[in-house]
Every structure is written in structure tokens, then in C-alpha cells.
Amino acid sequence: MGRDLSALFDPVSVAVVGASDDPAKYGHAIAAQAVRADGRRPVHLVNRRGGTVLGRATAPTLSAIGEPVDLAVVCVPAAGFEAAVDEALECGARAIVAITAGFAETGAAGRARQQAVAERVRAAGAVMVGPNCLGIADNSTDLHLASDTFAPGGIALLSQSGNLALELQLRFAPHGLGFSRFVSLGNQADVTLVDLLADCARHDGTRAVAVYAEDFADGRAFAEAAASAGKPVVLLTAGRGAASARSAQSHTGALTTSADVVTAACRDAGVELVATPRELTVVLAALHGARRTAGRRVAVLTDGGGHGVLAADAVEAAGLAVPELGAPARERLREVLWEQSAVANPVDLAGMGEQDPGSYAATVAELLAADEIDAVLMTGYFGGYAASEGGLGGGGTALADGEREAARLIAARQRTVAKPLVVQSMYPHSPSCRALAAAGIPVFDATEDAARALAASVDGVAVPGVVPLPRPAAPLDETGYMGIRAALEAAGLAFPAAREIHDESELLAAAAEFPGPYVLKALHLLHKSDAGGVALGLAGRDELLAAFREMRARLGATAHSVEAMADVSGGIELIVGVQRDPRFGPVAMVGLGGVLAESLRDVAFTLAPVTAERALRLLRGLRTAALLDGVRGRPAVDVGAAAEAVETITAFAAAHPEIAELEVNPLLVGPHGALALDARAVRD
Template sequence: MTTERMVTTDALRVLFDPESVAVVGASGNPEKWGYWLASGALAGRHRRTVQLVNRRGGVLDGVPFLPGLASLPVAPEHIVVAVPPPQVRGVVAEGLSIGARCFTVITSGGAGFGTGGGAADAADPADSAADAERGLASLVTAHGARLLGPNCMGVVDTTSELRLSWGDFPSGQVGLVSQSGNLALEIGRLLARAGQGFSRFVSLGNQRDIDAADALDSLIAHDATRVIAAYVEDFRDGRRLARTLAAAHAANKPVLLLTVGRSEASGRAAASHTGALVSARAVVAAVCRDSGALLLDTAGELVDVALCLLAAGARPGSGGPVPGGGAARIAVVGDSGGQGALAADALSASGLEVPALSAATQAAVGAYLPPGGGCGNPVDLAGAGESDIGNYARIARSLLLAGEADATVLTGYFGDYATANPAQAARECDVARELAAAVRESGRTLVVHTMARDTPALAVLRQHGVPVYERIEQAATALAATDRLRRTGLPQPPSPLPIGTAPHRVPDGGYQTVRGLLCSYGMVFPAAEFVSTVEEAADAAHRTGYPLVLKAMGLAHKTEAGGVALGLDDEAALRRAFARMREATGADRYAVEAMARPPYAVELIAGVRRDPAFGPVAMVGIGGVTAELLADTVLAMAPLTPGRARELLLALRHAPLLTGWRGAPAAHLDAAAGALCALARAAVEHPELAELEVNPLLVHPGGAIALDAHGVLA
């Protein structure tokens, strides 16, 4: 993991608002990257000094290309490098010698950079490239400068008129950090169609110095950024990033995160249940939940949610209080009963409430409806819009000002009148302005779903910050995500990991070893002895007492392999089970363990997996042999506090089984939470274990007892 460093706005000023920029590899050919970088830089030359470098000479927009950095009349603060790989290191070294403080390296192909240390001779080309890139970053940071990239698309700050990238980036209020350049262009186009755009864009590239957390930190402090979007594949120091996400939430800057869903679960499943149940994406989802960020699935969803957040004030908790802290209440106005009903269904399916309207509000709305118009929720216009297009604004205004709903959805035909009758364009635009005025007056959110596209009235709505969606499911998804953010409590950034670790290392992940380890942390197991022969098993059984359990050691999935025999009531049964088990498994070591059968017990699975980016991640779920089938699990970064462990238990879908289902006594949640804390602490303090698992953990009214445990060495 990378070393923690504090990033201030001033530390990255030269990235976003340098006093001088030089583009090395500038070109006059529009087919080349150097052209777009140079022309973008020149667009801000009234604000800063812009110098262009190409050893072959040339000119762009009246600015001559100079042969090298040494020939520049002004030493640049920020240098953009777009030259072939063998030239990159030399350009950077020359830039450092003249005092440059920031480098944006567009060039990919790090193995060609060279390090002066023989990295190019590495047997693996990927290792060679990584070594060369790390060497370049070390060279830059050793001089107190910063590096963006390499292999990035550049950087854009529309507020400082800095455009050092290929492509068009519309101005707006969304700050984007991305490891994919094309995805950034897609998001930009979607935002532009919706009347929005970027405050800043940072293409991370290979993150050899400036990483996602650095870029996100800069957006938290950036006044022009109201919503933060990020696409991250490589989380590097995930715990540091989690703290940054929590800081963004605390600063009222919503973070919308996209990531890939690559999972190693299938490869880990043979090692443990935990590995099968804790995918990479599940970890990211848990981090987002605890840090107050929203994990989304697509670029379109990200843009839809961003528009809704901007309309709602883009602030966690800004949607207004909902009685009892429940889901947001939505009022629906539809041109037809069908559209209104489908909208209500979509909103309800997304977890939102479509409540009945009070008699007073129904009367206010009904004053504008023809006979037969529906005054409930949804409101059925029943032709009221066709008879007078102004009724759209009057009815929406009544619902917004009534204060009975947190947001109002207008679904149907509005925005399309001018398409069929151009003479109505001016009036429809006037109504759009009236709708926007009602939003401002009420302080509530209005969302418009329409069958129209890109008409003058819709342009007016977008200009005034009213979100417009082509499909009702887009509106429902955006409102539901906004509501989730509104209901997010104080973020829970990860607890710090201990500086030291336990003095002894765990030699293996077998049951006997792991059981002893967890007992030392306070976890409770049944009485047991470990044996190799049937005679030793019979002797141990006399001391342990019947009924008992016989387990074969060295198996990750004992039950499936025939390595567990339960409820053995006497020595004869024990001997028969031992013979069958030895034949089925070939094991040479066995556990003879007292049978634990506490009444009203619930089987849980608890585990910790060491994630490459986020470190130890704790998991708890409904356990036993159906753990993977039910997949009812929750995750959090370890270590855990007792309160946090209890929250995880209550977050399970099957949590009612723990709190007293159908009159059964409640399980001992404090004992269960204590067992989770012990497991998490053991895993944190023993980094030699890649995974640590207890399955099942029996939780019952009298306490919690672990029946099996397993570890996987890193």
C-alpha cells in the first residue's frame, strides 16, 4: 500500500491552475494528440503563459514550436509530455532541471521510459514497464514535483480554463476522476445533452504518483464542484481512499463511484466459504456504504443521479426530513392513468413512497382538473394539459408547495406540444419557466419524465436545473439513489490498523491451529481433543463425553467430503464413523469434539479476508452448509468495535431470526458481536493469514459458540 500523505488544494494548484504550461510533443496535425493538447492549452493563454515544444519546429494558431525546454523564454510550472516512450524520461529530467513542478505524461509504454537501473532488461515486460514508471515517479517526487499518469488522457479544469486533454469537455458542476478516458468522454456527452458538464476532469492513468484519493481530495476543496464522480479500477491504498470518501460526505460533496465487477471468488471458493462470499465488488460496496458514497453501475445511471442530486441541492440530508426517517415521499402527476400508475409502480419498486394526498391538497389540485380527473396520488390530468397547458405548472406548483412530498414527478407529454404544433413553442417554454419558478419557491425537487427529446421547453427546464428523463425508470433510479444518500448517517471510515502484529506467526490454517488462535482471543469452542487413531478417538471420547462430533482435519469443506459425523452417541457409533471417514477422506488427523446443541440457536458464518487494496475485510452472514446458497452477508473493514459488529448482525436479511422470530427468544447479540470482534482482531494482528473463517458460529440466547474454523495462509 502507498504511504499516506496529506493533499491540500495548493499542493495540486500547478496541476489545475498553473501560471505557465508547456506542451512537449505539440503538433499542427489535428489527427495527433499533440494537436489537441496544444490547441486546448492555447485556449487558456489569456490566463497563463502557454509554450509549445517540437524539435522539428512548426506553428499553431500563430504560436511557434520551440525545439526544446531549454529554449523556452519562461520556465513552465506544468509540462505536458506527449512524446515517444524513449524520450519521456529525458523530457522529464530536463523539465525538472528548469524548475517544473508538475508533469502530465500522456505517453504509455512505460518499459520504454528506461530507469537507468536495468529495468528494461526484466524478464517480464509488464514488470519492466511498472519498474520504469515507478522510476519516473521517483525521479519526479524526489524533486518535490508531482506526476499525473503516465498513460493518461490529461486534465481539464473548466473554472481555470485549463484544457490539457483530447476531446470536448462541457462546463458544469460535476468533477470527474477516471481511469478510463473514453468513459469520461461518454459521461461528458451525456451531461452535455442534459445541460450539465464538468468542473474538473482528471484522467488518472497508471497512478504512479497522483492517485484517485489525491484527485478526489482536490475536488472536495473545489467550490465549483458540487457532485463528484469517479471511475476507479485500481484502488491502491483502499483505506486511504475510504477516508477520502468519508471526508467528501462530511463536506456535503456526494461521490458517485463506478468500478469494474471483476471477482476472484470462483478461484477462492475451494479454499473457504469466505472467499466465495466476499467478492472484490462486494468489498467496494461495503466501503461506499460506510463512507457515504454511492456505488453505481453505468455511466448513464451516474449522470441520471448527478442531475437529480444537483436539482436537490447536491447535499446529503438535503431532501428535507421524512417522518420516522423513512423513504422519500413522491407525488406523481401523469397525462394518463396508465403513465401515472406505471410511474408509481417504478418509484415504489425503487424503495420510494407514493403516499395518498391530504383532502386539502386533493382539493387544490382538483380545481384544475376536468370531471373524472384523479386527485389522489398519482394525479391523473385527464386532458387538463391539453385544455390549458398552464395547468401543468399550476398542478405541479400545488403539489410542491403542499409540502406533503419531498419530490414531484411529472410524467407524460409535457415538452412535446411544440413538436406537433410549433405555434405552442413559446407558451410551452413559458410554462417550463413557471415550473422552474415553482421549484425555487417551494425548495422541493421536480423531476420531468417526457416522451419528447431536445425541444425548446425541455431546454428551458434544463437551463433551470430541472432534471429531464426519457424513461421513467431513469427518474425512479435517480430519486432512489438521492434518497439513499439523504438517509446516509455519519460516515464510518475504517479503524486504523495496529502498527505491530502478534509476536508469533500461525504455522498453518488447520482447525486445531486456528481454534487455538481464536481461543486466545476469547472465542468459545466446545471441548475437543485431536487424535490420529480410532483407539485414541475412543479414549478421547470418554473424557469429552457423548454425544459428540467427529471431524476429519485438513479439509476446507468437510461436510461435502464426508468429513463430519454428528450426534455420535456411543463408542460403537464412533468407531463406525471413524472407519467410514478414513475411507472417504484419507485424513490422518481427527477432532473428537463435544456436541453443542443449544436451543434456539442460529448458524452464522463469520470470516475475514485480506483484500489487496482495502486490507482485512470482515464478513458475517447466515452460515452452515447453506452459506453460499443464501448469500445473506454483510461486510465491513476490520477491526470492528462491538457496536459496529452489532450493526452488521442487524443488517442481515435474516436478522429477525436473531431478534426473536415468531416468539422464539432473542439470540445473545452482544456475545455474537464479541465473537466477531475477536475474529476480526485475530485476523488483523496476523497478516500471514489471507483468510480466517468460523462456520458455523452458533448464536443462541445464552451466548455464542464456534463449531468449526479454518484459515488460509497468505
């Protein structure tokens, strides 16, 4: 159900502690906004000197108000913060918005003060946003407790940046977007991003949630909340390009970056991940149109060849397709266009729009009706005729009127179909384009934005969701090679026969237990192959003994493993690894493995544990996936067995939080099953 945040977003009464007439103080800005909704609920201003603020009488303390306070905004200096919070709780406050800074962001001492305050708030049954935040707003309840006014709409913005909210307000306006709520996250000492996301998911006035976060704290809980939100969640985050803070000790660690982890978590949770405020706006504009498609086939309509080619490239770069139209669809287009028009896709009016602006509407209608098309992108000059009554070619008022009528017809047609339509125009602010935008058709000035908007409208790929973590298993006593190998084998992962040996007599005894060829491994090395600690294809006892003597003399290992040599002919070597991320927990990696794992970097990531079904999709999505089905006479391998092995490995790693990195490399997948040839683990 989540935490009850009703007092935070719809309080019975509000008090601003630290209200001021000094425009340089935040208490002035908050107070000025708070009194805007004085008719909705009582708003009390508190200033320790008393007197008036904004022409209103103030109380010197919260206690002096003489009645309970439901929500208190605390804007006092850090030295008086704890006392202000304690008084608010004594006066019955169920919610606190802590503007005051100087806590966890300053170091250990500040973090300890912050934690102590948060514990007192929770003990009182209250909630607190902040400290070190910039306020909150809820347009659906006329709650204005931030320094700026936010245009109403259906977007809830949960942000670690106040200035970003101001930028988004400017970017939203041309698309008719506004805010249902704004929350500055601050230090999240009590109320967290996850709490707020869950509450916004339940909020009737919120249609989509936009998040700007630099630090997720509990990233896995964020992914779980987003996956279950039932509303679009769009994430803008910083620092994704930095490598993991942990010094990597495996191929998995070397290949996994923060960007990979965040991208995998967003994909699993169905979150739209964006890189800039502009892209965030584009995606929200597309989602605001509320039209979704399960397909990726896009028709491009243009009035100029250059715009059409560039748009087609942008659509394909966004992961969509621009298929050639079939003969029936081309024939229907021929009936509404003139001879020189191109109708294969992109569809080019080739100047007909200058003669008859209605051709835009007629062509859009035909493309939206085509069964072989899932979405339409219109690009080019549309909007220019009405932008200037002179228009292209001097058509004047007639062309402008015709274009406005075409816009009306396009909007009317779009209302009757569920397929997405987006527009790129050289004149996005023209009357014609504004009419389209008012009808819920996203309009952009950049081709790449229109293509990105269409990509955001595609929901044909099933969201895998976030698999719950298993209950922790008993910690492993031994995570060396033989120990982790035995533990994985007990979990159901197949390995070749192996024996740990320490001297020549034990080596010969092991060789007698199973036939050659043999593999010899030195056990004190994490990356055995790189250091020359692996000898393969040793035909018999003599070769095995010679390799042992040479390897022991060269590397000084006290223990070795003698193993049966697997038949690698017809097999594919994969890598399966799990790294424990401090924010998102265990993250799995699967890809092409062996000694070329880091060189080829053909890998995919997802939150662990991984189901076999999910593993199968990841394997099929690799660049080299064609190898799995056999090429140039090689047999197809048992991809199902590989997927089951991935499930076993990732479930094991997820159940052992003491393991920081676990890797099986290579996992040999052949026509008749999967066999783990090496494993390594790094303790946390």
C-alpha cells in the first residue's frame, strides 16, 4: 500500500516557519506562494520576531498559533532546525517540508543530526521531505509550497534539482504539458523517491511521473515501484557513464558500468530512460498523446525529399522501421496524390501541398488506415502556409486557410484511430501546428525529436519486470575455485569431472578416476588463463604430469585442479556473470564469452535473478545471436539449456549477498546442453 502521504499533499492547515519579508530569504518565496491558496486551508506565517510578513500578522512560534498545524514548512537556519521540528511535532504536525540545509550533504556529523531528526519524525507518526530541499507543490489540492508557480497538468516531477523544474516548465509549455505535483527530493532523510513514486502512482491527477535523480539510494526499490506504477515513468539521471566504484576483479566487473546497470534496471521496470531535459520533454509529449502501438512500422510523409530521407534515417536510428508500402496501399495513395508524388515510403507530396493543402490530410488519413503501418511521422513545411499569409509561392490567404482546414481534418482523423501520429515542422508555432498540438498530436521542430517520440509510443516489447530477490541462503564458507564450483554444481549447474590435487601422487590418482584428455588449472589465480595457469588437451598421464611439473615450477601454486576436457567442437562459449551493485543489488550479464569476452563486449545486462524466459530473450538479442542457430555448417546449440543455466547461476548469486562478483566463463553451450568450464567468485 505504501506510506500515507496525504498530510504532505493535502494538509488541513499549513504553517511556514521562518516566513520573511526579505526577498533574499527562501522563507519569503515560500510564504508568498503559500498564501495563494489561503482560501483552501488556513495558512499561518511564523516569524520569531513577530510583526507582519506580506502584510499578514505572524506568530512568534508554532505554539502561539493556538491550533493544530497539519503541515509545517521549516525555513530556519540550521542551528534552529531541530527545535523547529520538535515544536511542529508537539503541535500535531503530520508532515514537515524541511527547506533547511546543512545536514548529510556536509559530512558525517550532519548526517548523524539528520538521522536523529528523521527518527523523531517517524516515531511521532509523521513524514518529512528533505532536509535541504526546495519545497513541494500539488496543483490538484492548491498546495503551493515552492518558490515558483507551476502550470497545472498531468505530470508529477520528482527532482533533485530545482532549476531543472524551471527549465522543464519552459519546455513543457509549447506541448501543452503541466504539473500535477512537484517535489524537491532533498536529502531523502525520511520520505524517499520510492515513497513519492508509489504515492504518485495512486494519485488520480497524475498521468505520468518524471524523475530527475542523481543518487537512487535503493535503486532496486525504485525499479520495483516503477514497474508496478501502472503509469509511465520517465527518468533523467546523471553520472551514468562512470564506472562502478568497486575495483573490478572479474570480466563481469570490468565490463559493467553504472550506465549499464541503470539502463538494465529501466528496461526491466519499463521506465523510459532519457539523457537530457529536451528528450524528457519529447517523451512526455508523446506519452501525453496516450496513443500506443505494438508495432514498429512507420510511414514517413513529407513535402520535400530531403526532409523525408532525414526523417527515415532518424526513425530507423530510433529502433523503428520504414518499410516499403505494398501495392494496394500505393494504389490508394495514387488516387489522392498527383503523378510526381512518391508513394513507396517515404511518401513525398512533391509540391502538391502548394497546390492543395488538403493533400496533407488526405494522405495522413490513408496512411493511418493502412494495416501495414503502425505509426505516421509527417515532416517538412506543413505550418508554413499559415505562419505567413504570403506562404510559399505567394499562395496567400487561400493557402493559409487551406492549411488550417487540413490541420482540422488531420486532428479529426487522429481522434478516430489509435495509431500514433507525430509532426516535425519548420514552423512548429504556426496556427496550423498549434491546432494539431491542441488536439493532442505532438509537434516538434527537430526531426530526431519526432522519431524519439514515436519510439516512446511503442509498447510492443513486453516489460520483463523485476524478479523479487530470493531469501538469503546460508553464507558460503569457501568461495575459492573448488568451493564455488561445488556450490554451483549443488545448485544444479553441470561441470566436467574434477579433482583438487596437491602433489604428483594425487594427480596420478585423479587421472585414474576418469579418462583423458585432461585440463590442468592452477588454483591460486583469479584469471588463470591470462597468467598461463591453464593447460588444455593433455592427452594422457605423461602429458598431465609434465604440465603439472612445469606449471608448479613456474607459478608456485600449492593446489591444482585436474579436470576432464570437454568436447568443445560445435559449441559456443558464453559468459554469465553477476555483480552486486550498491544501489540496484545483483545485476546479471550474459554474452559471448571465453578469452575474447572483454575484446568483443557482446553482452547484455538485466537485474538478477533472471528467469530462463528472460535469459532466452537476452541471448537472442546479442549481436552474435546468429551463432547460436548454427552458421557455415556448424550445428545449432541448445539455447534453452543455456537459458536454464543462466537462471541457475543468477538465482544462486542473488541468494548469496556475501558474493560481490560471480562469474561462469566460459559456459560451453553445445547441441545437447550446457557445461560450465570455469567459475570464480569475489567476496564482498
